[in-house]
Amino acid sequence: MFKKTQNYLLLHHPLLWNTKFIPVIIITLIINILFFAGGYLTGAVDFNDPYRLNEYRHYEPMAIFLNLIIGLLVIIVWLTFYFRNNGFKSLYPKKNNSLYKEWLIILTVCLLTCSNTAIYEYAFDLRARNYYSKEEVIKRTNLLSRTSIFVDGPFHHWSRFDRTQRNELLDSLENNNHRYEYKEYDEEMVVIPEVEAVTNVYNEGNKLYNPEWDTVCYFENQYPITSLINKQNLKFSIQENIHDSINEWRVKTWMLNREKDSIKKLLDDFFVLVNEHNLQANITSKQWFDFVYKPNDYNDYQIVGNDEFNEINDERKSRDNEEYKTRNDLENNIIQKNGSVTIVLPKYYVPLQRMENTYDRISGAYVSPINYGDILGIIYFAFITSLVIFSFRISSVKNWLISVISLGITGLITFIFSLIIIYSLIEYHSRSQPFTFITIWAVILIVCLIYFVYINRQKTSKKLSGIVVNALLWILPFSLVMVYFYLYTYYDATAIRDINGSRIYEMTGLEKIIHNNALEFFYINLGFILLYMYPFTKLIKKWKGIAEA
Known part of the structure; x- marks a missing residue:
């Protein structure tokens, strides 16, 4: 049955066959169901818990650990089969949308693999909510x-x-x-x-x-x-x-x-x-x-x-009146001594x-059946992982490693350079620190994008574009984020404040939007990534046809 399905996919849907999408989706869905079942089973409420130490909560770190181990194993095994045949590097004929669809497949696998802990947490709280409305x-x-x-x-x-x-x-x-x-x-x-x-x-x-x-x-x-x-x-x-x-x-x-x-x-x-x-x-x-x-x-x-086992503290007792304290304790409470320590337990409870x-x-x-902040972090991690895998798919190993090293060195240099610029200013303010760093990286992003478009138009040789395309895949997702933090830092640094650091004037309309809608802005950025990746993958497909030198 499995071989027949694979043969059918090879003949009619080669992209699904090449990415091993069906087997990996089945495996990840089964793992998701198992994590949901585990969360629901361990989410039972102990109505006789005297110490606020719900024993089922001890399974939560274990669920996170299992998610990391199982997720890594699934990704490694899947990539082993996925990278066996690379039609893009072998210059097999591909449709215009094939690269975009391939990235969406990678993204889907990463999302399902990274969501196990969130599914466990949701099922854990769902069990508690099911006791009463x-x-x-x-x-x-x-x-x-x-x-x-x-x-x-x-x-x-x-x-x-x-x-x-x-x-x-x-x-x-x-x-x-x-x-x-x-x-x-x-x-x-x-x-x-x-x-x-x-x-x-x-x-x-x-x-x-x-x-x-x-x-x-x-x-x-x-x-x-x-x-x-x-x-x-x-x-x-x-x-x-x-x-x-x-x-x-x-x-x-x-x-x-x-x-x-x-x-x-x-x-x-x-x-x-x-x-x-x-x-x-x-x-x-x-x-x-x-x-x-x-x-x-x-x-x-x-x-x-x-x-029954909680020590009491009668604040009505006078510390200076030992006779009253002893008489009151003996009459109304239970005295237990553990060595030199005296514990007062309630006679009635x-x-x-x-x-x-x-x-x-x-x-x-x-209170919060869905933690949107945690979910946003999981989604961004899945997006970044999918882009890293996709960049390795379209690039050579040499260019991919050079891109990683180059970005690391560039990040360190720009950080030091921005600090030098900031501390050299006469009117230095701590709130302007990220302002310079974001500006430098915005310029780097624009230069890389212009260079890559220029190489695609010239169609003479790829030159350094193999490194640049990886950098663009890793930096472009944060372009709107750069704009957000640029505006946030600008408004924060230019605000007029009193001697205690409090704002004197109220925020403007745009400033309120920037300060009060951070979570919504990051979700909008996810939609932006999905949109720009469509024309960008088409541009990468055209770039692949350019000669290496």
Whole structure:
């Protein structure tokens, strides 16, 4: 069957036969399917993971290593059969589009070979997403975020102003430009009450201490800084930070308004989730409620640990009062000593840490199912590899090696030369460093392209064009990238800045496009490569007919 297929391809589709396209595509597709299956099988979520060390994650480095080994083996074996017969060098009759089609075949093989790790990662996250829908995951993470206020965890830092008057939406914005747009709203919402400064005093240990640091203000009332009212809550990546803040304020509103039923229902819902995943807790929902519902100031509460084996840190204990610390530990916690190290474990706990690990893993799978940055890197690596193989296909070994050495030496010389030019300038600025280097290589690219076109028009002898054609195949893919970085560096170097290095004036329309669409520009460059390779391969076909000397 295989021989019949090969004979048919030899007679009717010689290009497919010569490139061994059918066998290598079958092999690479099988490998892709195996990596997908491996990613899906190892992507199972461990709902009883106490240490955030998902054992299946250990297979990821192995998948990358296998991709490198298997990819190299497939490419080497394929090239061994592919280079046996070179119709281009043997001057066999070829159609005008044959070279372009041959490069597309090489590109397809390289893309399939390089994509194994990306396929594995996609299948790995797909397994996690298949447990619950995104809406269900958001619902469950909101429950865990709200419940975490009643479990051992960190407190908010001290602030002079009332935390409930802060604009949490603005604090969640990462882009300072967006914050500037909401400046008036920010000034209106952030209210800093007039508080008389408290004189700093020194305690017996001669350490600076301010009594004001012991309390925090919520809803215009003062609470101990270690009160449950001041607890931080869990945050999950599946939704914006503002939703985590909403969860926090909702629960604290229930606490301050003494909405017992709402808090009870929250803890009951948590235990429904615990039972669904067959996890263990040594208290009931009712006991938990009795431990934490202290509506006077929410400070005299029993700490509930987030896991059986996690050490707790009761920040309410005074370091200077060993009697209280020892009594409190013995009454409410479990003391374990490992040599000279004393570990305090919770007497009461709920499996919040295990569920946090689980749903953080699922949330991460939903945040970015496809990492476009990684995919772009894989595609560019495949494009570059295909052009290197294609250049070896159309060129002699001697010219190919000379091209590699020449580009390496030229790159080193131009780098040193650009540094000399930059440091010799009177008004030197660090942002102009790549500007000169890109300019030099842009000139080199234009000169090489003009020379190659000139040789094709003269049709007398190839001269140095055998070296130049390889250089063009390797540099042309970065021509648009050069233009992008040229503009980016130019705008960055010529921007007017203050003494701190911040821009004084806003970006122009073109400047915003350049700064905010880097990823899109690199994808456009891939389309540019596919387009220019069509006329360029035709030019190479004509160049092959020119005499060597």
